[in-house]
Amino acid sequence: MELAVRQEDADVLLKQKNVLDETVLDKYRTAGQIVQTGLKYIISLINESYHLQKSDQPISVQELCILGDSFLINLLSKVYNNQIKEKGISYPTSIEVNELAYGFSPELDDEGQYFFTAGDVVTISLGVQIDGYTSQVSHTLVIYPPGIELNSEIKPEGPLLGSKADAICASHIATETLMGLLGLSLTPEKLPIALKNEGGISGRLLRNIVDSIAESFGCIVLPGSKIRRIRRFLAGQAEGIVAERDFKGVVWDESHQEERLLNKAPQSQELILSDSKSNIKPSGTNNSSAIPSDEFIVLPGEVYQIDIRISSLNDFNEVGLITLEEIDHFTGKNNKQEFNSKSTIHIRDFAINHQLKLRTSRKLLSEIDNQFSVYPFKLSYTSKHFPIDLSKDLTEQFNDIKQDLKTFKLGLSELNNRHLIKSRPIQLTKFVPLEQILISANPTGKHGIDMNKPVLPGMEIPLPQLGVSSLKLKSLLNKHGKSVTNVRESITVVINNVNNGEIIRLTGGSKSSSPSWVHSQYQLKGAYVEAINQIGQLLQDKRFGIKVKEIYPYKLNQDKSVETSMQLD
Amino acid sequence: MASKNSINKPKNKINAFSHAKSLAKKRAARAKSLPSTRSSLQARYADKATTAIRPTDSKAVALYTGESAQPIAKMTNTTLSNKRAKKIARNQKYIAQRKQAESGDSTMEVESIQSVEVKQSNLDKVKVLLWSVIETNSNGEYKAKADGEGTTLGIQAF
Numbered sequence A: 001m002e003l004a005v006r007q008e009d010a011d012v013l014l015k016q017k018n019v020l021d022e023t024v025l026d027k028y029r030t031a032g033q034i035v036q037t038g039l040k041y042i043i044s045l046i047n048e049s050y051h052l053q054k055s056d057q058p059i060s061v062q063e064l065c066i067l068g069d070s071f072l073i074n075l076l077s078k079v080y081n082n083q084i085k086e087k088g089i090s091y092p093t094s095i096e097v098n099e100l101a102y103g104f105s106p107e108l109d110d111e112g113q114y115f116f117t118a119g120d121v122v123t124i125s126l127g128v129q130i131d132g133y134t135s136q137v138s139h140t141l142v143i144y145p146p147g148i149e150l151n152s153e154i155k156p157e158g159p160l161l162g163s164k165a166d167a168i169c170a171s172h173i174a175t176e177t178l179m180g181l182l183g184l185s186l187t188p189e190k191l192p193i194a195l196k197n198e199g200g201i202s203g204r205l206l207r208n209i210v211d212s213i214a215e216s217f218g219c220i221v222l223p224g225s226k227i228r229r230i231r232r233f234l235a236g237q238a239e240g241i242v243a244e245r246d247f248k249g250v251v252w253d254e255s256h257q258e259e260r261l262l263n264k265a266p267q268s269q270e271l272i273l274s275d276s277k278s279n280i281k282p283s284g285t286n287n288s289s290a291i292p293s294d295e296f297i298v299l300p301g302e303v304y305q306i307d308i309r310i311s312s313l314n315d316f317n318e319v320g321l322i323t324l325e326e327i328d329h330f331t332g333k334n335n336k337q338e339f340n341s342k343s344t345i346h347i348r349d350f351a352i353n354h355q356l357k358l359r360t361s362r363k364l365l366s367e368i369d370n371q372f373s374v375y376p377f378k379l380s381y382t383s384k385h386f387p388i389d390l391s392k393d394l395t396e397q398f399n400d401i402k403q404d405l406k407t408f409k410l411g412l413s414e415l416n417n418r419h420l421i422k423s424r425p426i427q428l429t430k431f432v433p434l435e436q437i438l439i440s441a442n443p444t445g446k447h448g449i450d451m452n453k454p455v456l457p458g459m460e461i462p463l464p465q466l467g468v469s470s471l472k473l474k475s476l477l478n479k480h481g482k483s484v485t486n487v488r489e490s491i492t493v494v495i496n497n498v499n500n501g502e503i504i505r506l507t508g509g510s511k512s513s514s515p516s517w518v519h520s521q522y523q524l525k526g527a528y529v530e531a532i533n534q535i536g537q538l539l540q541d542k543r544f545g546i547k548v549k550e551i552y553p554y555k556l557n558q559d560k561s562v563e564t565s566m567q568l569d
Numbered sequence B: 001m002a003s004k005n006s007i008n009k010p011k012n013k014i015n016a017f018s019h020a021k022s023l024a025k026k027r028a029a030r031a032k033s034l035p036s037t038r039s040s041l042q043a044r045y046a047d048k049a050t051t052a053i054r055p056t057d058s059k060a061v062a063l064y065t066g067e068s069a070q071p072i073a074k075m076t077n078t079t080l081s082n083k084r085a086k087k088i089a090r091n092q093k094y095i096a097q098r099k100q101a102e103s104g105d106s107t108m109e110v111e112s113i114q115s116v117e118v119k120q121s122n123l124d125k126v127k128v129l130l131w132s133v134i135e136t137n138s139n140g141e142y143k144a145k146a147d148g149e150g151t152t153l154g155i156q157a158f
Helices: A009-014 A020-049 A060-078 A163-184 A203-216 A254-264 A271-276 A359-371 A392-417 A434-439 A468-480 A530-540 B011-034 B083-104 B105-119 B122-138
Strands: A087-095 A101-102 A121-130 A131-142 A148-150 A153-155 A219-221 A226-230 A249-252 A303-312 A318-327 A343-350 A421-423 A426-434 A486-496 A502-505 A518-520 A547-548 B152-155
Touching: A009 A530, A020 A060, A020 A087, A020 A121, A020 A131, A020 A486, A020 A502, A060 A087, A060 A121, A060 A392, A087 A101, A087 A131, A101 A153, A121 A163, A121 A486, A121 B105, A131 A163, A131 A303, A148 A318, A163 A203, A163 A219, A163 A303, A163 A486, A163 A502, A163 A518, A163 A530, A203 A219, A203 A226, A203 A530, A254 A318, A254 B122, A303 A530, A318 A434, A392 A421, A421 B105, A426 A434, A426 A468, A434 A468, A434 B122
Parallel strands: A502 A547
Antiparallel strands: A087 A121, A101 A426, A121 A131, A131 A486, A148 A153, A219 A303, A226 A249, A226 A303, A303 A486, A318 A426, A343 A421, A486 A502, A518 B152
């Protein structure tokens, strides 16, 4: 369904409000600073609990999520009061361990015991919006075994090795290189010679570079990874629920893995690739601007989110695809005792109206409409006791929130049934052997779309060449899927063309999320090695290279309160 | 029937009759000149076969290309039913077979081999290629090779 908006209003909302100027940049910067501080806070909590073992009981994922969200809300309450209408969390703090890929942010009343063990890789994701200007970050860190004392400091004994380390290396190098490439759109004359004749920073170039980095580490870019332009209120928070007009960005999905395998085939492939894309996509929707396409050029003055998820294939001897599996209420009900959890991140679908029956659900809906607007939320945000006061006793406040959750549970299910809100499914990364896909019977072909799978328009069929639908792939996952660890690095960057051009790194970077100590046995190789190394040098070069301005987090005090003095970069 | 000069002749009845007759004449003339459509008044109870087709009525045009219909953003009223498509495909097969039988045995062999190759669909080609990938992989060709010193990230700290 489409909402009717007058053209003049649409121009103001989509164009004028997205032109970078001092006020807009300031909102982006403040949002970035809060996100950076939040990330630093959660990392410090994990370090204290697991690495330095300061508390007798390790902190659980549920507690980390609610503490992170409360911390963000507390910081947000100090900025832009009475100046703007909307600010809030744009991405609920989620903490995904190993094969968990998306949307895992358990509520306090989740019975599961979610703790980390040494050797886990933990992805922390969070985001904040101020007046619709959004910054988001994801960072993967390693949980080490208890450290050793070196120079009166506790340090890890050795780096992480193996396939997880490969994925971490690839994702780190990919995000850094991409940031440099986006920055080069300001100064195209500094582009490495190998990339000069690509005709600007195009979507295709971005994709090829990331693919080649992943390839050299024996890794795969996961479906759902993307490099996309973000605009005010359009930061990809409702992807798969609401189609976004004028989508600009590179998106990876299973079809690219299929294409990669076909390209590897030793025989001639021109017959397939010649009639691939044009025939397979439904022609009626080909011209829609909501369908991502690589045919675009990065322009200065835009804001980009680089969101790269990578998994290593080095543990598998067979050829296969990596795909995402949604956890629904059937998962774990068979004899296999699989992981199961309820999805907790919801988003309002404003295209739908319905007169609700229950009083609690009406109350909940009005609260959602007023507080969270188009951004995702968790049920605990509606609690009276949220945000948690970090200076008081935590256990008591956790119990209060648990009580409040009970009252809204019923209302939430009615909202869900009426499609007024959509829940983000929790996704797992799974490896499917290609052989199993090829030998399985597929009489219905590519008909049938999985409603629960949040995909961008035009990407409903995961394997268009093989004609495998998402439902078929899901049933294959049940039998033959193997869990794979995934690693995610996501940053938000502004290509600032105001005054002297520079790239503003809103989130990530050495000040909040330096990479964990890992060692991979692989090295960069492929066609783009030189270009990638040159971009790395340009990023280091303060005088003649790419100008990068990192947003620093606030200083965290010993008791985890924040120094309120504002210090911008 | 009373005579023309009768005092009690049924004038109304006669007038009504002649009026109806002239209307019927006009109607018949109009029906002759214009083909009646299914929606027109006089053809309301007419046989479907005898009435003309409205512009929006679907026409079962046998435009058979061997492919299934693509969803296109265009209104059309030419339709090809599944049944008819199957029928045409079947007939084409028989026609091809008959032609082959007429043209003799020696050429048939060659043609049948060629036609098998042509018939191999895109999906089959894709599957063949992917099987070859699996085969090559079993020789360990696609595995990323470790070389050099590798890559180290980060520092010795939590």
